Amino acid sequence: MFDFIYFTLAFLVAISILIAIHEFGHFWVAKKLGVKVLRFSIGFGRPIWRTVRGEDRTEYVISALPLGGYVQMLDEKEGTVKDEEKHRAFNRQHIWKRFAIVAAGPAFNFLFAVAAFWLMFVIGANALKPVIGDVTENSLAAKAGFQSEHEIVAINDKPTPVWEVAMHQLLPAVVDRDSINVTLRSPSGSDSEHKLALDEIRGELDPDNLFELLGFEPWRPRVEPLVGQILEGSPAEQAGLQREDRILEIDGRKITQFTDMSEYVRQRSGEPLEFRISRGDESRTLTITPRIVEQDGTEIxxxxxxxxERGEIPEEMIVYYDHSIFEAIPKSVAQTGSMTVLTLKMLGKLFTGEVSIKNLSGPINIAKHAGLSASAGLNRFLNFLAIVSISLGILNLLPIPILDGGHLMFYVVEMIKGSPVSAETEMTGRMIGVFLLVMLMGLAFYNDIMRLVGN
Known part of the structure; x- marks a missing residue:
């Protein structure tokens, strides 16, 4: 219950910030270009707070449903406008002014991402070195010569001091299916070059299972195979497993870490497994059949x-990663640019079927990640805000009527033909836009629900 409340609050804070930034873009540019703003609203539905400010008596509103917002401007299409104010009506503005006002919302989302990344880089945080854990036999990583406990020090000659930087290099290459050169450093300190053949990846891409796709895991602290929490009604409880039992073997396979057990069980849903455990001075055998759970479309x-117990991370595995105020400026711009390009590529591959549509997320999954990132600290939360802000900017630029991109598309048509599109065309476009958005949100909600059921 606490997690639900915390995740919901984190989501409301995150989405309110991003909506406010987006709508402020429209508001600020409209004011600068002389358009009268009647209302600035965060959320829809019943107002829970309002105030009127400024010479134009602009109404500022926070409404009950915080899943959007809007800036209402003086416009002859929406009501009668006094003669002395017609020059300030939105519909009377030159096409370039209208274009700038509409484009300002997504533009401010990208600017906010730059600012969030900049602050994240300046604040800095402790992060794990990109050290390799287990390597799957016959995987892409194994064929490339990856070995456990080797550190990834560079990808395509670009240094990778922490896992976040390594991931930022890996993910675009996986999406593009480009082979990359990886520099590994052994525990003894010697470096070696390895080619990771990402062009051999076949089928749909699922970035959530990136390491499974590549065939290796990040290093994790050693966790003894001792039983702690046991879920009520679970197969483990029904079979008689108890707290502090040590798992020695499963089906004759020696278990030395808790992750060995979880990985073995994960791959054998519905199969009776023979667990040999030690309890105090005794050794006994239990038969446990893992329940079948769907997770991200896969049965585990x-x-x-x-x-x-949770394993402790040794100090030598942790790096404090930050940048100076001035170093962070080009890095934050570059990070925003590369994340924008990556998001566009992922979007394109969704339509071609190369990336699974299961990667689409709705409010439920976003709320979960908002809560997780907020609980991990300010640095993580800023990273989350920046990525979602970029996604919102791109979403709003899609040429779908009722979105900013749809309005911009109509303005381009107006520039070409020399006159605005007809009211009938605009209304038809809006209906199509609503239909497409409902379908998109329906799919995102479905994915969210399947993730909940699977987990």
Whole structure:
């Protein structure tokens, strides 16, 4: 219950910030270009707070449903305008002014992303070195010569001091299916070059399973295979597993870490497994059948236990990663640019079927990630805000009527033909836009619900 409340609050804070930034873009440019703004609203529905300010008596409103917002400007299409104010009506403005006002919302989303990344880089945070954990046999990583406990020090000659930087290099290459050169450093300190053949990836891409796709895991602290939490009604409880039991073997396979157990169980949903455990001075055997759970569209096995203790991360595995005020400026611009390009590529590959549509997320999943990032600290939350802000900017620029991109599309047509599109065309476009958005949101909600069911 606490997690639900925390995630909801984090989501409301995040979405309110991003909506306010977007709508402020429209508001600020409209005011600068001489257009009268009647209302600035965060949210829809019943107002829960309002005030009137300024010479134009602009109404500022916060409404009950914080899933959007709008800036209402003086416009002859929406009501009668006094003769002395017609020059300030939106519809009377030159096409370039109208274009600038509409484009300002998404533009401010991208500017906010730059600012958020900049602050994130300046604040800095402790981060893990990109050290490789387990490597899957016959995987892309294994064929490239990756080995456990080797550190990724560079990708295509670009240094990778922490996992976040390494991921930022890996993900675009995976999406493009481009082979990359990886420099690895052994525990003894010697460097070696390896070619990771990402062009051999086949089928749909699922960035959520990036490491599974590549065939290796990031290094994790060692966690003893001792049973901690046991979920009520789980296969583990029904089989008689108890807290502080040590898992020695499963089906004769030796278990040395908790992750060995979870990975073995994950791949064998619905199969009876023979667990040999030690309890005190005794050794006994239990048969446990992992329940079948759907996670991100894939069936996995779970027995419903957690580790007794979390492994500690040694100091030598942690790096404090930050940048100076001036170093952070070009890096934040570059980060925003590369994330924008990556998001556009992912969007394009959704339509071609190269990326799974399961990657679409709705408010439920966004709320979950908002809560997780907020609980991880300001640095993580800023990163989350920047990425979602970029996504909102791109979404609003799609040429779908009722979105900013749809309005801009109509303005381009107006520039070409020399006159505005007809009211009938605009109304038809709006209906199509509503239909497309409902379909898109329906799919996103479906994915969210399937993730909840799967987890």
């Amino acid at each position: 096995g779970q027995i419903g236990i957690g580790p007794l």
